[in-house]
Amino acid sequence: MKDLNFFEKCYVVAKRVPFGRVTSYGAIAKYLGTARAARMVGWAMNASHGDIDIPAHRVVNRKGVLTGKHHFKGTNLMQQLLESEGIEVKELQIQNFKEVFWDPSLELNGLEDV
DNA sequence: ATTCTGACGTGGG
């Protein structure tokens, strides 16, 4: 974890997001220590295209809006993936966001040795 | 080294 670059760190955390739950770019950035680098997390996800192990669709902005949908193949692939996990999405807005939100800084631990 | 660029976040109006 310590000798991983920013991108890889983002991937490590992203992979830990539980099925049917979502987190935000800012939350990941915060967990990584660079709370102000939320934008970079998004960019990292962008670079993760191809890595099917990385559930980039479970990462949204702080409001629970699928701002990154544009970067997925189809026009609504991101939403489909989320819905297939039981997450309700309406007009790019995740419903019951607070319920499905998963904060790595609160529920994640022991990644130092990853 | 310098400049540009965001899948963001926050604060103020």
Add this chain to the structure above:
DNA sequence: CCCCACGCCAGAA
């Protein structure tokens, strides 16, 4: 609640 402006930081060119 919505919109705007500004801040931020790691990579790419």
